[in-house]
Amino acid sequence: MVPPNNEPKVAFDFRKGDQPQGIDFHTLVTPGKDFIRPPRTRADPLLRVPQGGMIAFHRADFHRVLLNHVSSRCRTFTKKRLVSYQQMDSQSPDSVALHFQDGTSATCDVLIGADGVKSATRRIFVEELASMARAKGCPNDAQKILDLGSPRWSGTLAYRAIIPSQKLRTLLPHHRVLENPVVYFGADSQLTVYPIARGSLINFAAMRARYDREYTYFDQPWVQDVAVEELLNEFDKWEPEAQALFKSIERVNRWAIHTTLPLPSFVSRHVALLGDAAHAMMPYQGAGAGQAIEDAYVLASLLADSRTTLATLDRALHAYDIVRRPFAQRVQDASRENGLLYTLNYPGLTFDRPALPGTPEDAQKLEEISTRIRRNWEWAWTTTVDADLQRALRMLNNPPGRKGWSCSTG
Ligand SMILES: Cc1cc2nc3c(=O)[nH]c(=O)nc-3n(C[C@H](O)[C@H](O)[C@H](O)COP(=O)(O)OP(=O)(O)OC[C@H]3O[C@@H](n4cnc5c(N)ncnc54)[C@H](O)[C@@H]3O)c2cc1C
The missing domain is CATH 3.30.9.30 (D-Amino Acid Oxidase; Chain A, domain 2)
Known part of the structure; x- marks a missing residue:
């Protein structure tokens, strides 16, 4: 692992390479560890955002760190494949029944579907949301939700x-x-x-x-x-x-x-989705795994909080959905938009001939591309997951009102 330091870091040099002679056009520099966010308004204070710089680590090393910290009271099963689940009366313990490919079953209080882009949990999850929509008299919404099940x-x-x-x-x-x-x-x-x-x-x-x-x-x-x-x-x-x-x-x-297409919720009663199961995104911000980790951090902190019991579980899961869904879906959108910019597909910023050095029109387009990419990425060094976690934890005392289901179409 390369630890962050306080130096600004060159993230990438940008070069247009699909022509006989390439053109360098930008160096993307990310701030150092303690990024000082400038005030946005006169009343806004300077904000020191810790660890704004990028760090890189090998996935296997990260897995090892997590496994080394699993409590000895927890048993892990790495060979079980979930096939389906059913939710029973959510007020009783063990209200979620799990069915595995090897024919075995188990029950739990809360199911966290972190099973990746091909998630089996999401497939059942969208069926649950769709039947809720049907029960509220929204058959068109139900059909749209079912379409969100497959990557x-x-x-x-x-x-x-x-x-x-x-x-x-x-x-x-x-x-x-x-x-x-x-x-x-x-x-x-x-x-x-x-x-x-x-x-x-x-x-x-x-x-x-x-x-x-x-x-x-x-x-x-x-x-x-x-x-x-x-x-x-x-x-x-x-x-x-x-x-x-x-x-x-x-x-x-x-x-x-x-x-995956954006879901209307990451939570259905006592089942929550996280990571790629909830929001698989394009790799153009290198953010998919990071967003999965942030989901897990917020959700684990809410579930481990002493205010969360079986009776208040809904509140913790709702707070997770309210805080994490908009953020992760924004990163998903920004990653897609970066892809359009990288592949010269963004409207108005395309090239139908090789770019020429010293041509103002080409230089302007390439500059606009760099500016947009940088702006899309700023969330990575101007926001912290801890600020969102604090917001989510406050919701355990003051749960926000819930909107009932209202049909988006006839
Ligand atoms: C080409 C490419 C490049 C990428 N580059 C980056 C990058 O630079 N940085 C970054 O942050 N992200 C990157 N990503 C995205 C990143 O790999 C994913 O966002 C991340 O792995 C999601 O983590 P996850 O835990 O949600 O899912 P996964 O990593 O897919 O893990 C899901 C786990 O669930 C298990 N599982 C699946 N189905 C079942 C089941 N039915 N029952 C039980 N277990 C099950 C799987 O075996 C697996 O262990 C990239 C992705 C791609 C495709």
Whole structure:
């Protein structure tokens, strides 16, 4: 893990790479650990936001830290696959019955569906919400909610590879990616590349976007090993330094990136969704796992609070939904919008010919793209999950009123 420090950090250099000679156009710098947020109004104080900078860590290390801190009183089962659940009378303990693929069953007071983008929990969850909508006389809403159960293809394929730095160095000794993270922009395509493992390896992801296919269903395996030639063909018009990256790749796999459509709630009685099960997003802000962790932090803190009992469980889950859903869905929207900007698909900011250095119109477009990307990302260093947690905890004493279901359509 690379701990945050107080220095501003270069997040990425931006370069347009889908043309014979690429163009550098921006360096995205994120603030250091203690970011000082400037006042927004005259009455607004300066705000010190701790840990505003980015940190990077390996997923397996994070899993290990969590497992090392699980209380010895908790038993973990990593082989059980949930197939379905049923909610009974929510005032009694063990009101949720769980059914697993191996034929076994169990009961619990609260079910937290953190089972990823293909979530089995979400599939049942939307059926519950839909039957509530039907019971309130909103059949059209019920149908729309049922449509939210399945993940959708984003129209984007991600080619992912790990490149040995030495191989790249042999092909192009001073390749910029050996030192710095770079985002290469291109029409309907994009590369994110950065050194990892103390510079010995390069993490490589190349995106190919078809926005006309967004929100459709993908009828092949989501992850597949493919020949490097497929990547070379897709990116054959790109500049020489991008070609050096492609030629350094030994093995590549192709991921069909899937997302979920926004849910009207993350909570149905004693069942809550979190992470990708609740809000799978495009990877253009590197925020999916972070948002899952923030969900878990807020929900765990609410459930562990001494004011939360079986009798007040609804209140804690409602506070989680009120605080986390709008935030995570905003990050989901911002990640999608960053994708449009990265792949030069944002309305008014497209290119139908190579960008020319020194051309004011092109320079203005590229500057506008950088400004929008930076603005979309500002939440990461101007907000803290702790502020939201405090807001959620206050709701345990003063629960906000709940809106009853009212039909959005006839
Ligand atoms: C190409 C790509 C790049 C990404 N890059 C980043 C990045 O840089 N930074 C970032 O923060 N995020 C990134 N993400 C997103 C990130 O991987 C996800 O948002 C994150 O893994 C979500 O965590 P989760 O715990 O909700 O789901 P998952 O990580 O998918 O975990 C779900 C777990 O539930 C288990 N499970 C599934 N079904 C069942 C069942 N029926 N019963 C029991 N268990 C079940 C699975 O085995 C798994 O262990 C990227 C995603 C992609 C596709």
